[in-house]
Structure formats: structure tokens, C-alpha cells
Amino acid sequence: MIAEPTSYTLESLSERLQGLSSVEALRTLAHLYPGEVIFSTSLGYEDQVITDLILANDIPIKIFTLDTGRMFSETYSVWKKTNDRYGAKIETYFPKADAIEKLMTDKGPYSMYDSVENRKECCGIRKVEPLNRALKGNKIWITGIRSEQSANRQSMTQVEWDAAHDLFKFHPILDWTFEEVKQYVKEHNVPYNPLHDRGFVSIGCQPCTRAIQPGEDFRAGRWWWEDNSKKECGLHTHEEAFKP
Numbered sequence: 001m002i003a004e005p006t007s008y009t010l011e012s013l014s015e016r017l018q019g020l021s022s023v024e025a026l027r028t029l030a031h032l033y034p035g036e037v038i039f040s041t042s043l044g045y046e047d048q049v050i051t052d053l054i055l056a057n058d059i060p061i062k063i064f065t066l067d068t069g070r071m072f073s074e075t076y077s078v079w080k081k082t083n084d085r086y087g088a089k090i091e092t093y094f095p096k097a098d099a100i101e102k103l104m105t106d107k108g109p110y111s112m113y114d115s116v117e118n119r120k121e122c123c124g125i126r127k128v129e130p131l132n133r134a135l136k137g138n139k140i141w142i143t144g145i146r147s148e149q150s151a152n153r154q155s156m157t158q159v160e161w162d163a164a165h166d167l168f169k170f171h172p173i174l175d176w177t178f179e180e181v182k183q184y185v186k187e188h189n190v191p192y193n194p195l196h197d198r199g200f201v202s203i204g205c206q207p208c209t210r211a212i213q214p215g216e217d218f219r220a221g222r223w224w225w226e227d228n229s230k231k232e233c234g235l236h237t238h239e240e241a242f243k244p
């Protein structure tokens with residue numbers, strides 16, 4: 001048997017995973033980086049697929065979610081159903097209380113509507129800073145990104161180097177279509193957020209998410225009051241990690 005190299009470059013890791021199924025790739029990463037592979041779930045369609053791929057196949061990958069304090073009640077419901085279905089305990093990261101208290105005191109509960117800068121500040125406190133803590137010490141970050149979700153994501157490759165967090169990112173269903181995601185959920189009876197049946201294709205914080213209309217862009221329901229070019233919260237951009 002040929003020994004695995006002790007470390008990988010972006011190119012060599014991409015080659016190592018090339019041609020593998022999603023399950024095979026996840027299992028390989030868990031083997032190459034034991035205890036250092038982590039999956040961030042928002043409990044939406046795509047992430048529920050990956051959760052099933054991991055838990056139904058008993059792959060040793062850590063799973064966590066970011067509870068921003070502004071989530072839909074339906075999201076908490078699917079979270080509980082997922083834990084119950086798989087006998088899991090999805091790890092939870094909250095924003096820092098002092099940062100939230102200062103934001104709410106200084107700018108009120110809906111400051112995100114006033115400017116892009118305010119919205120990014122809120123995302124930074126509620127999502128990006130907790131994410132930084134969750135990812136610290138890991139080598140592989142698994143995400144549910146799909147290329148057709150937005151123009152910003154169409155140029156992504158399945159394996160990327162995230163310099164801000166000093167780790168590799170792997171997108172196991174990057175090339176899946178939305179129909180393929182829905183079909184997987186149906187065929188495997190995966191718990192999913194009922195908001196998806198009401199036109200919510202991308203689900204985030206309650207004040208910043210709405211259902212989309214027929215013909216609208218996939219990300220139109222996120223931060224709908226902003227220009228389409230700004231439809232990211234900072235979790236999957238190549239900006240420096242948020243530091244409060």
C-alpha cells in the first residue's frame with residue numbers, strides 16, 4: 001500500500017479527491033485529517049443533504065451551526081428533527097453577548113436596513129466572528145455551497161484554500177442542481193425546513209430573508225433591499241476574517 005503524503009497542497013488535494021463521489025470524498029478527508037474536518041450547516045436544503053451524507057454513512061466529521069439569535073422558528077424545528085432522526089448533537093456557536101448588546105443599544109434591532117455597512121456589521125457580529133471560533137484549529141471546512149446559487153459562486157472550485165482561516169474548503173455538492181438537491185431530500189426522507197415549500201430557497205436570519213417570486217434569482221430573497229452584487233454575508237468571501 002502506498003503511504004499517503006503527510007501534507008497536501010491545493011493542487012495535490014484536488015487531485016486526490018478528483019473523481020470521487022461526495023460520500024467517498026468526505027470519507028477520504030475524514031481519513032486524511034482525523035478530528036480536523038468540520039461542516040457548517042445552516043439547516044437549509046443543501047446542508048441537510050450533506051448532513052445526511054455524513055451521518056447516514058457514519059463519517060467522523062464534526063457538524064456545527066451558527067445560532068444568530070434571529071433564526072426562524074421553522075429552522076429550530078428542523079434542527080430538532082435532524083438531531084432526533086440521526087441521534088446527533090449539532091454543536092452550536094452564538095455571537096458574543098457584549099457585542100450584540102452594544103449593537104442593539106447603539107443602533108437598534110433593525111440597523112441592517114439603514115446601510116450595507118450596518119448590515120455587514122450585524123453579519124460580522126452574529127455570523128462571521130462565531131464562525132472564526134468554530135473553524136479555529138481545523139484543517140478542512142465542508143460547506144453546502146452550489147455554483148448556481150449566485151454569480152459570486154460560479155467561479156468557485158470544489159477545493160479551495162481559505163487564507164483568512166488557514167484551511168481548505170471543500171464543497172461536496174458544488175455542481176449539483178437545485179432539482180438534484182430536492183430529489184435527494186425526497187428519496188432519502190431527509191428532514192427539511194418547511195419554509196422551502198413556501199418559496200424560501202435560501203434561508204438565513206428572519207429579518208433578512210424573504211420568499212422569492214417565480215423567475216427571481218436564487219439569492220433574491222436574501223438582503224432583498226440591497227444591490228444583487230452584495231448578496232454575501234462574509235462567510236464565503238475572500239475578505240480577511242472579521243475581528244470585532
